[in-house]
Amino acid sequence: MEGESIYEVDSExxxxxxxxxxxxxxxxxxxxATGDKGGRVVIFQREPESKNEPYNQGEYNVYSTFQSHExxxxxxxxxxxEEKINKIKWLxxxxxxxxxxxxxxxxxxxxxxxxxxxxxxxxxxxxxxxKLKDLSTVTSLQVPVLKPMxxxxxxxxxxxxxxxxxxxxxxxxVNSDCETYMSADDLRINLWHLAITDxxxxxxxxxxxxxxxxxxxxxxxxxxxxHCNLFVYSSSKGSLRLCDMRASALCDKHSKLFEExxxxxxxxxxxEIISSVSxxxxxxxxxxxxxxxxxxxxxxxxNMETKPIETYQVHDYLRSKLCSxxxxxxxxxxxxxxxxGSDSVIMTGAYxxxxxxxxxxxxxxxxxxxxxxxxxxRAILKPRRVxxxxxxxxxxxxxxxxxFTKKILHTAWHPTENIIAIAATNNLYIFQDKVNSxxx
Amino acid sequence: xxxxxxxxRIVSISLGKxxxxxxxxxxxxxxxxxxxxxxxxxxxRVYLGEPGGECALPPRPxxxxxxxxxRLRRGCRPLASEAAARGRPECxxxxxxxxxxxxxxxxxxYPGKKPRREAEQPPPQEDMExxxxxxxxxxxxxxxSGLLGKERGAAEATEPGQVCxxxxxxxxxxxxxxxxxAF
Numbered sequence: 001m002e003g004e005s006i007y008e009v010d011s012e013x014x015x016x017x018x019x020x021x022x023x024x025x026x027x028x029x030x031x032x033a034t035g036d037k038g039g040r041v042v043i044f045q046r047e048p049e050s051k052n053e054p055y056n057q058g059e060y061n062v063y064s065t066f067q068s069h070e071x072x073x074x075x076x077x078x079x080x081x082e083e084k085i086n087k088i089k090w091l092x093x094x095x096x097x098x099x100x101x102x103x104x105x106x107x108x109x110x111x112x113x114x115x116x117x118x119x120x121x122x123x124x125x126x127x128x129x130x131k132l133k134d135l136s137t138v139t140s141l142q143v144p145v146l147k148p149m150x151x152x153x154x155x156x157x158x159x160x161x162x163x164x165x166x167x168x169x170x171x172x173x174v175n176s177d178c179e180t181y182m183s184a185d186d187l188r189i190n191l192w193h194l195a196i197t198d199x200x201x202x203x204x205x206x207x208x209x210x211x212x213x214x215x216x217x218x219x220x221x222x223x224x225x226x227h228c229n230l231f232v233y234s235s236s237k238g239s240l241r242l243c244d245m246r247a248s249a250l251c252d253k254h255s256k257l258f259e260e261x262x263x264x265x266x267x268x269x270x271x272e273i274i275s276s277v278s279x280x281x282x283x284x285x286x287x288x289x290x291x292x293x294x295x296x297x298x299x300x301x302x303n304m305e306t307k308p309i310e311t312y313q314v315h316d317y318l319r320s321k322l323c324s325x326x327x328x329x330x331x332x333x334x335x336x337x338x339x340x341g342s343d344s345v346i347m348t349g350a351y352x353x354x355x356x357x358x359x360x361x362x363x364x365x366x367x368x369x370x371x372x373x374x375x376x377x378r379a380i381l382k383p384r385r386v387x388x389x390x391x392x393x394x395x396x397x398x399x400x401x402x403x404f405t406k407k408i409l410h411t412a413w414h415p416t417e418n419i420i421a422i423a424a425t426n427n428l429y430i431f432q433d434k435v436n437s438x439x440x
Numbered sequence: 441x442x443x444x445x446x447x448x449r450i451v452s453i454s455l456g457k458x459x460x461x462x463x464x465x466x467x468x469x470x471x472x473x474x475x476x477x478x479x480x481x482x483x484x485r486v487y488l489g490e491p492g493g494e495c496a497l498p499p500r501p502x503x504x505x506x507x508x509x510x511r512l513r514r515g516c517r518p519l520a521s522e523a524a525a526r527g528r529p530e531c532x533x534x535x536x537x538x539x540x541x542x543x544x545x546x547x548x549x550y551p552g553k554k555p556r557r558e559a560e561q562p563p564p565q566e567d568m569e570x571x572x573x574x575x576x577x578x579x580x581x582x583x584x585s586g587l588l589g590k591e592r593g594a595a596e597a598t599e600p601g602q603v604c605x606x607x608x609x610x611x612x613x614x615x616x617x618x619x620x621x622a623f
Contacts, residue, residue: 074467082466105466167470186470215478217471236471269450269482273475323446326479327453332472 020423022410026090026098029414032060032421033100034428035085039069041102043113043153044430058419060430064113064153069104081106087172091194094178099158101181105168108183110159110194118146164190164200171221177228184221184233191245203251204233204243219334220280230255232282232289238275240289240300258289258300260307270322270331278334283343284415290346292337295319297348299360312358312365315350317388317399330404341416349408352397353424354384370408370422370429381431447486454480 017038024033032044045063072081082105091099091110098113122144127133167185174181182191182203189204204221208214221233229245241254262271274294281290289300291308295316298308314335318325325331330351337348349355350367358365367384387396410423418433457476461468484490 077467079467080465084466168467214474217474219471236474269447269479269486272478272482276471276475323450326450329457332475 018426020410020426020428021084022086022088023412023421023423023428024088024090024100025412025414025421026100027092027415029416029419031063031090031098032412032430033088033090033102034421034423035068035088035102036426037082037084039067039071039083039085039104041066041068041085041088041100041111041155043155058432064155066111066155068102068109068111069107072106086169089172089174089181091174092178101172101174103169103172103183106162106165108161108164108169108172108192109157110161112156112158114154114156116152116154117148117150119149120144121147159194159197161192161197161200164192170219173221173223173231175223175228176226180228182221182223182231184218186217189218189221189231189233189251201249203245203249205250205252219277222280222282224286225282225284226286232280234277234280234291236276237272238277238293240277240280240291242302256302256305258305258308260298266319268322270326273326273331274322279336281337281339283339284341285343288343290337290339292335292348294331294333294335297337297346297358299346310360312346312356314348314356315386317386321399325404328404330407333407333409335407335409336411338411338413338420340413340418347411347413347420349411349422351404351407352402353406353408354386355408355411355422368431370424370427372427444487444489447483450483451480451487454483 017036018040019037020034021037022035025031026033030046032046034042034044036042042065043063044060047059047061049058068085069083071083073079074081084104085102086105087101087103089101091101093099096114100111100113102109102111121128122142124138124141124144125133125135161183164183165185165188167187169183169185171184172181179195180191180193182189183200184190184204187205187207188202190200191203192200204218206216206218216235216237216239219234219236221231224230224232230242231245232240232242234240238259240258242256242258243251244255245251247253247255262275277291277293279290279292282288283290287302288309289302291298291300292314295318296314297312299310300308322331335349337346339346344361345357345359347355347357353370354367355370356365356367367386368381369384382395385393385396386402387393387398392398406424408422408424412421414420420431422429422431454476458473458480461473461476
C-alpha cells in the first residue's frame with residue numbers, strides 16, 4: 001500500500017472538535033465524506049486521472065465543507081444533544097446532484113450537493129452586481145448568456161428527519177429501493193421515506209415494559225444490499241438478527257438469529273462487554289455479514305446461524321489486559337469494519353494507529369500503521385508487528401508501549417478499487433494500492 | 441481470594457463510572473451504562489460470594505459450575521433490579537441467597553477491612569476507597585432503602601434536574617437504576 005494523502009482538519013475552536021467520527025465513500029468512490037465531532041462534514045473528490053499530471057492521478061482533494069449539525073438543547077430533559085456526526089450514508093446518484101444523509105444522536109438530515117460552474121450574464125434590467133439599471137440607459141434587448149465561472153459547490157439541506165428517536169442514533173442505512181432508509185437507536189429502529197419527514201414507521205422495538213429489565217441494546221443495523229425487505233441488527237450481547245419486513249409490520253421477531261456460544265475458557269468479568277458487536281456490514285455480494293467485537297472480526301454466512309464461518313483475531317494480546325482497558329474506558333471503543341470491493345479482504349482498526357487487513361482466501365493478515373512518518377506521499381507502508389513476549393524483532397512494538405489514545409475506529413474501502421480511507425483521530429489518511437501487493 | 445479483591449476493585453471502578461456518567465455531555469449513554477451495570481453485577485456476585493458468582497470467573501479445575509450459569513448470565517435481570525425483584529424470583533437460583541456476615545449485620549464491620557489487617561497495608565487512598573465501597577455493597581445487600589437514607593441528600597444536591605426519570609416512584613426506591621431509566 002502506498003501512502004498518499006493526509007488531511008488534517010484544523011480548527012481554532014476547542015480541542016477535539018475536529019476528531020473524525022465517520023468516513024464513507026459514495027457508490028462510485030468518486031466522493032469521500034467525513035463527519036467530525038464538531039458537526040462538520042467534509043467531502044473529498046477524486047481528481048480524474050490525467051496524462052498531464054501523472055503524479056496527481058486519482059488524488060482526493062477537498063470538494064466541499066459544511067456545517068451539518070449544531071449542538072442543541074433538549075429543554076424538557078435538560079440534556080444537551082451533541083452535534084457529533086455519528087454516521088454518513090450516500091444515496092445512489094440519480095441525477096447530476098449527489099445526496100447524502102448525515103445524523104447526530106437525534107436528527108437525520110438529507111443534503112443535496114450540486115455544482116455550479118456557469119452563471120448568466122447580460123441581464124436587461126440589472127447590472128453585473130444585481131442592482132437595477134436606470135431604464136433610460138437601456139436602448140436594446142439582449143438575451144442573457146451562460147458564461148463559465150469558477151466551480152462552486154453548493155450543499156443545501158433538503159430534509160430534516162427530527163423527533164424520531166428517544167435514544168441515541170447509532171446507524172442509518174439506505175434501502176436498495178432508494179426510497180426508504182432506516183435509522184437505529186439503542187432500543188428502536190425506524191423506517192423513513194426519503195421524501196417524508198413528519199412520519200416514520202417503527203419496525204423494531206426492544207424496549208422492555210420495565211426499563212429495569214433491560215439486558216441488551218441495539219448496536220448497529222444495515223439493510224441488505226439487494227433484498228429491500230431484509231435488514232440485520234446487532235446487539236450488545238453479540239447476536240445478529242436478520243429481519244424480514246414482509247413478515248410483519250413490527251419486526252420484533254427475527255427471521256434468523258446468529259449467535260455463537262461463548263467459549264467458557266475465555267470467561268471473565270468482561271466477557272459481556274467484549275462480545276458486544278460494534279459494527280455489522282453486509283458483503284457486497286449480500287451472502288455474508290461482517291461483525292466486529294472488541295477483540296475479533298467475524299464473517300457470518302447468512303445460511304448458517306449457529307456460528308461464524310471465519311473468525312480473525314484483531315489484537316488478542318489485549319485479552320489479558322481487559323481490566324486496565326475497562327478502567328481507562330478503552331474497552332468501550334467501537335471499532336468499525338469494512339469489506340473490499342470483491343469481498344476477499346476485510347479491514348478493521350486497532351490501537352497505536354494500527355489497522356489490520358485479513359485476506360480471506362490466503363488467510364494472510366497484515367498490520368499497518370497510519371502515521372505521518374510512514375505516510376509521506378508515495379511511500380510504501382511497512383507492515384508492523386506487535387510482539388507479545390518471546391523473540392522480539394527490530395521495529396516490533398511491545399504491547400505495553402502501545403498508545404491507546406491513538407485509535408482507528410473508522411475506516412472505509414473504495415467500492416471497487418484498492419483505495420482505503422483511515423481516520424486517525426483528527427487526521428484522514430488515504431492509501432492507494434498501485435500494484436497488487438502481497439499480504440505478509 | 442484474589443478474585444474477591446479484583447471483584448472489589450472492579451465494583452469501585454464501576455460505581456465511579458456510573459457516577460461520572462451523570463455529568464456527561466450529550467446525556468447518558470445507555471449502552472455503556474448497561475455494560476457497566478452488567479460488570480458491576482458480576483463483580484458484586486463474586487465479591488459477596490453469592491451462588492452464581494462463579495459464573496463470572498474463568499473455570500477452575502474441579503467440579504463444573506452450576507447449570508444455572510448460562511441462564512443466569514443470559515436471562516437474568518441486571519443488578520439494578522435485584523432488590524426490587526426480590527419478591528419475584530425471575531432467577532430461582534438467587535432466591536435462597538446466602539447472606540454474608542457483613543450483609544446480615546452491616547454494623548459487624550466492613551468486609552473490605554478484614555483482608556487489610558492480614559495483608560500488607562495498602563496506601564491510604566485505597567483505604568478510603570475500600571471503606572466507601574464496602575459500605576455501599578453492604579447497603580446494597582440490605583435493600584435500597586438503606587442507600588436512599590444515606591445518599592439521598594448527596595444525590596439530590598448533585599443532580600440539578602438533569603436526570604429525568606420516567607417513573608418518579610421508581611426513582612425513590614431504586615437510585616441505582618436511574619443510570620438506565622433516566623430518559
